[in-house]
Amino acid sequence: MFLLQLFFDYWRWHYGTAIANILSIWSDFFWFLRSYFSTGRFAGTFFVPWRNIHEDSAGISEFFKLISSVVTAFSMRIIGTTIRLIIMVLGLVSKILLATLGVLFLILWIVMPVALAITFAVGVNLLIKDLPIL
Numbered sequence: 001m002f003l004l005q006l007f008f009d010y011w012r013w014h015y016g017t018a019i020a021n022i023l024s025i026w027s028d029f030f031w032f033l034r035s036y037f038s039t040g041r042f043a044g045t046f047f048v049p050w051r052n053i054h055e056d057s058a059g060i061s062e063f064f065k066l067i068s069s070v071v072t073a074f075s076m077r078i079i080g081t082t083i084r085l086i087i088m089v090l091g092l093v094s095k096i097l098l099a100t101l102g103v104l105f106l107i108l109w110i111v112m113p114v115a116l117a118i119t120f121a122v123g124v125n126l127l128i129k130d131l132p133i134l
Contacts, residue, residue, distance in 0.1 A: 037091030
């Protein structure tokens with residue numbers, strides 16, 4: 001009777017509580033990736049100069065100061081856009097990888113007790129079949 005109760009308790013935990021905990025942990029990993037890669041923030045500031053680096057253009061009376069200021073601002077925007085794009089793509093790839101691995105782990109978690117029982121039964125059957133009859 002004790003073993004039967006233990007079996008049902010394990011079954012309830014494995015397919016109830018544990019799956020809820022796995023989904024909660026999976027959600028925490030998604031939250032971490034969203035916070036770590038800041039994709040929403042980077043999308044909102046996509047064309048802002050990198051680290052707000054710019055050249056002071058006080059006294060724009062000279063033509064070369066104006067050209068230098070425009071080139072610096074443009075190049076910092078290109079650098080900022082490139083870095084943000086790379087980080088956003090890495091974040092997207094990480095989220096896709098996490099989703100794929102999470103689904104595979106969940107499927108494995110659901111199938112594993114049944115697979116264990118089947119392999120145990122097959123093993124016992126093979127042992128019994130190969131016993132010599134006296």
